[in-house]
Amino acid sequence: MASSPPNDISIKTKKKASYVWSGTVRITQHEKIAKDTYHIRLECPTIASSAVPGQFVMMRLPGRESPLLGRPLALHDTVRHGGEATASEIDIVYIALGRMTRILSNFQPGDSIEVWGPLGNGFPPCQVPNLVLVSGGIGYTPFLAVTKEALKRCSYGRTSRETRVEKVVLCHGVRSSEYLPDLTPFSLAGAEVLISSEDGTVGQRGLVTEMLPEVLDRYQPNSACVFCCGPEAMMRVVAEMCALRGVPCFVSLETPMACGMGICFSCVARLRETNDANSEAWDFHRVCVEGPVFDASRVLFD
Amino acid sequence: MDLSVTIGKTCFPNPIMVASGTFGYAREMEGVLDVKRLGAIVPKTITLHPRKGNLPPRTVETSAGLLNSIGLDNDGIDAFLAKHMPYLAKIGVPIVVSIAGKTVAEFAELAARLDGHPGIAALELNISCPNVSGGVDFGADAEMCRRVVRAVRDRTKFTIFVKLTPNVTDIAQIGLAAEEGGADALTAINTCLGMAVDWRGRQPRLGNVLGGLSGPAIKPIALRCVYQLAKSVNIPVIGVGGVASVDDCMEFFVVGASAVQIGTASFYRPTAVIDILDQLPAALQAVGAERLSDVVGTLRLPQGAGQAACGGSLAAEPVEHGDQTHPKCSR
Ligand SMILES: Cc1cc2nc3c(=O)[nH]c(=O)nc-3n(C[C@H](O)[C@H](O)[C@H](O)COP(=O)(O)OP(=O)(O)OC[C@H]3O[C@@H](n4cnc5c(N)ncnc54)[C@H](O)[C@@H]3O)c2cc1C
Ligand SMILES: Cc1cc2nc3c(=O)[nH]c(=O)nc-3n(C[C@H](O)[C@H](O)[C@H](O)COP(=O)(O)O)c2cc1C
Ligand code: FES
Numbered sequence: 167m168a169s170s171p172p173n174d175i176s177i178k179t180k181k182k183a184s185y186v187w188s189g190t191v192r193i194t195q196h197e198k199i200a201k202d203t204y205h206i207r208l209e210c211p212t213i214a215s216s217a218v219p220g221q222f223v224m225m226r227l228p229g230r231e232s233p234l235l236g237r238p239l240a241l242h243d244t245v246r247h248g249g250e251a252t253a254s255e256i257d258i259v260y261i262a263l264g265r266m267t268r269i270l271s272n273f274q275p276g277d278s279i280e281v282w283g284p285l286g287n288g289f290p291p292c293q294v295p296n297l298v299l300v301s302g303g304i305g306y307t308p309f310l311a312v313t314k315e316a317l318k319r320c321s322y323g324r325t326s327r328e329t330r331v332e333k334v335v336l337c338h339g340v341r342s343s344e345y346l347p348d349l350t351p352f353s354l355a356g357a358e359v360l361i362s363s364e365d366g367t368v369g370q371r372g373l374v375t376e377m378l379p380e381v382l383d384r385y386q387p388n389s390a391c392v393f394c395c396g397p398e399a400m401m402r403v404v405a406e407m408c409a410l411r412g413v414p415c416f417v418s419l420e421t422p423m424a425c426g427m428g429i430c431f432s433c434v435a436r437l438r439e440t441n442d443a444n445s446e447a448w449d450f451h452r453v454c455v456e457g458p459v460f461d462a463s464r465v466l467f468d
Numbered sequence: 469m470d471l472s473v474t475i476g477k478t479c480f481p482n483p484i485m486v487a488s489g490t491f492g493y494a495r496e497m498e499g500v501l502d503v504k505r506l507g508a509i510v511p512k513t514i515t516l517h518p519r520k521g522n523l524p525p526r527t528v529e530t531s532a533g534l535l536n537s538i539g540l541d542n543d544g545i546d547a548f549l550a551k552h553m554p555y556l557a558k559i560g561v562p563i564v565v566s567i568a569g570k571t572v573a574e575f576a577e578l579a580a581r582l583d584g585h586p587g588i589a590a591l592e593l594n595i596s597c598p599n600v601s602g603g604v605d606f607g608a609d610a611e612m613c614r615r616v617v618r619a620v621r622d623r624t625k626f627t628i629f630v631k632l633t634p635n636v637t638d639i640a641q642i643g644l645a646a647e648e649g650g651a652d653a654l655t656a657i658n659t660c661l662g663m664a665v666d667w668r669g670r671q672p673r674l675g676n677v678l679g680g681l682s683g684p685a686i687k688p689i690a691l692r693c694v695y696q697l698a699k700s701v702n703i704p705v706i707g708v709g710g711v712a713s714v715d716d717c718m719e720f721f722v723v724g725a726s727a728v729q730i731g732t733a734s735f736y737r738p739t740a741v742i743d744i745l746d747q748l749p750a751a752l753q754a755v756g757a758e759r760l761s762d763v764v765g766t767l768r769l770p771q772g773a774g775q776a777a778c779g780g781s782l783a784a785e786p787v788e789h790g791d792q793t794h795p796k797c798s799r
Contacts, residue, residue, distance in 0.1 A: 186500045188738040226736060231532040231684050235736045265529075282500075282738050424527045424534060425735035428496035431489075431512070431538045432527035450520055450541060455496065 186427060187212040188282035190228060193275050194255060201344040202262045203304070204271050207245065207255050213283050214244045215252035218323040219311035220393075220418060220459050223256070223283030224426040225270070233266045238423045238454070240308040240395075241284065243351075244322060253322075259307040259347070285426045286458045289393055289416060291327040292316055296385045298413075299336045299357075300404050302374055302396025303345065306338050308418060310351055312393060317356045335360065335381055339374025339400070343367035375403045387412040393459075394418070398467060405462035415462035421453045428455035436466040469749040470759050473507075473726050475704050476627030476652025478589045480562050482507040483727035483760055484717070484745045487708050488566040488592060488631070489513060489538065490682075490731035493552040494559065500738045505745060506561050507727060511552065513566040513594045516574050518544040523675035528664045533685030534732050535664050537676035540568060545581055557587025564629060568594040572612075572619045579623040591626050593617065593651075596633030596658035607633040607658070610645035617649025629706060631655040632693070634686075639693050640700035647701045655706040655729065656693045660686050683732040684710045691723055698724025698765055712740060714747040724765040 187210065195207035213223060224236030239260055244253035262271040273279065289312055297316050299309045314320040316331035334357040340346045342365045352359050361369030362377050370377050374396075382390065394404045395418040408415035423433040434450035441463050448466050451457075471482040485508040486494075493511045494503050503509065521541025528535045542548070548565075556563045565588050569575035575593065582588055595606035595616060606612045617630055630646040632639060634657040643654050659680025664673040672678075690709025697705045707725030711717055712733035720728050733740040757763045 184499050186738065188500065233529060234532055234534065234683055234732075235529050280737070422525055422527065424529075424536075425738075427492075427500060427738060429490060429492040430527065430536070430735055431492075431521065431541050432524070432536065434521070434524055434526065434541070 184284075185212075185216065186282055186285065187216075189280070190278045191281050193273055193277050193279060196273060196275055198271075199259070199347040203345065203347055204260055204262060205242075205347075206258050206260065206270070206273075208258070208279065208281060209255050210281055211252070211254040213281065214246075214254050214256045216324050217241045217244060217256065217284035218288040218327065219315050220289035220308050221284040221286045222426070222458065223258070223281050223285060224423070225258070225266075226280040227266060227269055228278055228280050233269075235424050236280070236282065236426060237266045238285070238420075238426055238458075240418070241311060242307045243310050243314070244320075246320075259304065261304045282426065286454060287456070289418070289459050291329040292391050292393075293330050294389050294391045294414075295330060295332040296390040297331045297334045298378075298381055298385075298390060298392045299334065300338075300374060300378060300392060300394040300396070300400075301336070302339045302400040303341070305394075305396030305400075305418075305420075306336070306349075308395055309336060309393070310355070313352055313355045313357045319355045334358070337362070337374050337378055337381060339363070339396070340368070341365065373400070375400060375407070378404060378407055382407065382411055382413060385413075392416070394462070395420075401462070402467040405465065405467070409463060416459050417462045417465060418458045419453045419460060419465070420458070423454050426454045428452050435460075436468075438464045438466060469752060471507075471748065473704075473760060475629075475706075475726065476590065477625075478562055478627040480507045480589075480727065482745060482748070483721075484741055484748065485510060485564070485706070485727055485729045486734065486741055487729035487731035488594065490734055493548075493556065495552070495555050497734075497738075501742045503559055504561060505742060507745075508562045508564050508589065509556065509559065510564040510566050510592055510729065511548075511556060512542055513540055513568045514542050514545050514548045514578070515540055515568055516545055516578055518542065518547065525673065525675050528673040528679070530662070530664055530681065531685060533681050533683040534735070535662050535674060535679040535681050536659065537674045537679035539676060545578060549581075549585070553585065553587060562589035563587055564590040564592050566592040566594050566631070569616075572616050575606075575616050576619040576623050579620040579626075583624040583626065588626060590629060590652075591620065591624060592629040592631050592655060593620060594631050594658070596631050596635075607631075607642060608636050610641050613642050614645040614649040617646050617651050621650030627652045629653045629655045631658055631708075632697075633658045634689050634693050634709075635661045640696045643697040643701050643705075647703050651703060653704045653706055653726070654697055654701065655708060656697055657686070657690045657709045660689055682709070684712060686710050687716060687719075691719060694720055694725050695723040695767070711744075712737070714744050714751045717744055717748065718751055718763065721760065721763045722765070722767050724767070726760075726764055 226236035242257040245255040246253040392415040421433040433453040439447040488510040522539030567578040630651040662681040687710030694707045704726035707720030708729040
């Protein structure tokens with residue numbers, strides 16, 4: 167039977183496409199924050215004032231045909247300067263691993279880059295008291311905005327989104343300490359931060375999924391909700407743990423994307439047609455427009 | 469400036485169209501640009517029955533190009549008519565419905581089901597998709613091409629575009645067959661069959677192993693195909709393949725295209741189609757053209773050039789398009 171927890175927040179496909187801004191923007195800050203990991207700030211008021219946590223933008227290197235396509239990068243946070251009614255800049259955190267991101271890491275403040283967004287659905291505003299965030303590697307980036315919104319430190323988007331969260335726990339796993347950026351913004355926003363590393367150089371030794379059961383067991387199933395972002399293998403395990411306990415879980419999928427706007431059909435994931443975990447019926451769905459955030463019970467992991 | 473072009477029985481307000489499979493069902497883009505300004509919308513190809521499409525990864529970036537094996541992922545004609553056509557019909561832009569069948573009978577049935585449907589301006593026969601196995605390769609065989617176009621011609625009053633594949637030895641021969649079958653225009657080209665390999669992992673990079681190449685990398689091939697077709701047939705040719713700027717469009721017009729479609733460029737520059745449309749009048753004025761047809765097929769060949777590569781007749785025949793000088797349509 168399809169379980170329908172009291173805080174079930176089914177994510178529907180948007181009927182009308184929301185406004186997507188596209189253009190060339192200026193980089194206002196750019197710094198290395200951990201091994202291969204960079205924090206970049208972009209001046210784009212239209213995106214900054216409308217994006218919600220869990221949405222993403224496409225970024226493209228201007229004036230070149232190789233790499234040709236934009237790359238999807240999650241909204242890390244928005245920046246509102248003193249006196250401004252709405253945010254005017256966005257922060258992105260990325261890992262320099264391939265063609266586009268390695269070149270991007272050499273860009274300087276003042277340089278330009280092409281951007282379009284905000285894209286995707288974002289995380290739903292959580293309606294239970296305890297929000298558990300589970301991330302692996304670079305997957306933590308959307309969770310700063312999630313935390314600040316949940317604990318009412320900041321509002322995002324054009325209309326304010328109500329949440330009923332009282333406590334946020336971030337469970338973050340890294341390969342080793344050198345990949346761990348400074349997570350004090352999470353603590354400052356009021357989140358409890360738990361860290362694990364595969365080599366034991368920081369936090370608890372092991373995988374983040376090994377410390378999750380203990381955290382989940384703190385709460386009644388209907389008083390907690392899990393948001394998860396990271397490698398697919400990790401998300402599959404987290405989804406299974408949540409399903410076992412009857413805790414709702416939302417995952418942010420990272421399928422390769424070419425457009426980010428729903429027009430190329432390359433970013434598909436297999437989704438069940440119903441929330442029934444026993445149902446076999448599935449179809450490919452576009453992660454960029456119907457996601458990237460999905461109720462984990464609908465996702466058929468490979 | 470009058471940018472309208474008439475193709476078959478249909479008048480298009482301008483020659484800048486969006487290519488099938490690269491603009492979704494248009495609704496996706498209404499938040500990105502003013503879809504009402506497009507010359508035509510060609511939604512993603514539909515089939516008789518729903519198709520899940522190919523396994524991911526479905527796209528891979530290559531040098532100045534994109535390799536895809538989407539596999540005609542679509543929910544079938546019934547879902548298209550119920551879910552997408554009402555929206556498309558309301559936009560007020562000519563809608564060119566792209567159809568693909570595995571057999572002549574399937575193409576004919578699709579055409580019959582669509583004939584007379586309100587809001588449709590034309591049909592585009594996708595006889596050139598490289599990602600679908602099990603079907604007859606209509607785009608690679610002149611006789612099959614003629615038969616499928618004729619079968620559709622017998623079932624519809626709509627203007628018919630026939631979309632050709634570059635993956636053939638002699639595209640002009642296929643184009644002539646489509647014309648004989650009753651096509652009103654040729655769309656060229658669909659993607660070029662290609663492959664990408666992760667040699668270290670000894671694996672193909674696409675889920676479907678082979679895919680179709682698009683983007684700036686294929687523009688020279690597309691220009692060549694349009695040039696060869698425009699010289700051979702007496703129906704308009706619509707150029708597609710790597711168009712990303714107004715200069716690219718002008719290149720296609722000069723070699724004989726009456727209109728262009730923009731595909732991959734929309735993926736990496738969301739407003740590419742509108743930017744090009746905005747710049748087109750100035751580009752035409754700059755060469756003293758008063759209307760689009762003043763530049764179409766105006767390529768000047770050096771004396772005696774062109775035979776070897778084309779294997780065709782001696783001097784290039786002047787390109788003739790009976791249709792494109794029609795007065796501005798009233799829409
Ligand atoms: C919705 C969404 C949000 C994202 N947010 C972030 C973010 O905030 N920060 C961040 O660093 N990254 C994020 N990513 C992943 C990011 O898009 C890729 O790392 C980026 O495209 C790599 O581009 P590249 O040109 O540097 O690498 P490429 O040269 O394209 O690829 C290098 C290697 O990375 C692999 N790769 C490429 N894309 C992906 C992917 N999506 N998932 C897994 N492997 C991939 C390739 O297979 C290849 O082995 C996000 C992805 C999605 C879909
Ligand atoms: C992701 C993708 C999907 C496509 N799907 C279709 C399709 O469904 N039907 C079709 O006729 N052509 C399809 N095409 C081909 C394009 O319409 C176009 O012919 C080709 O991409 C060349 O143009 P471009 O270089 O401007 O993209 C597709 C192309 C891409 C990149
Ligand atoms: S990335 Fe193009 S449809 Fe999702």
